[in-house]
Amino acid sequence: DTAVSQTPKYLVTQMGNDKSIKCEQNLGHDTMYWYKQDSKKFLKIMFSYNNKELIINETVPNRFSPKSPDKAHLNLHINSLELGDSAVYFCASSHRDRGRPGYGYTFGSGTRLTVV
């Protein structure tokens, strides 16, 4: 199936731990993103990579570090997890230079992170 897939779907961990979320897309897109959705359903962009190059880095604690080994993969590593990091994290991908921003972004199904 063509899709954006992220693992794990659920992640429960204790404060202070380090965890990673993986994302892969087989759509041939050149740009990948990480979004965070909090309990109030607001979706906020965190990072974006275009062909393995970081192009968007929003105001995110430096405990969060994205890594893109190739343009089909974008992983998110989180150090020293805090209670406030609990949220749903979505990976997405798109073609960046289509001249129609927002067109046809494909999102993964999300990773629900719970920090206890």
Added chain:
Amino acid sequence: LAKTTQPISMDSYEGQEVNITCSHNNIATNDYITWYQQFPSQGPRFIIQGYKTKVTNEVASLFIPADRKSSTLSLPRVSLSDTAVYYCLVGEGNQGGKLIFGQGTELSVKP
């Protein structure tokens, strides 16, 4: 960046036409208007995009008046499976491709 305002929630019944209006008074000349749909426990899904006048696809229609300060997403004959949150987004390419999501409209379709 243009800010969007849309109703927090709407109720409808199966078979009705649903119109969700989004206000974007500060829309810029190069901005496109895009709508996404999000079901519970899933990521947002692209529905439709337009720049001006009317756009229609197999899922919905998007009406954009001449001044482009608002837009209306029209869902014909909704079913229970259309219950979701609908997001209106306005943005242009030099934002680096990031999408700015507003609060969304939670649509509840009842039998």
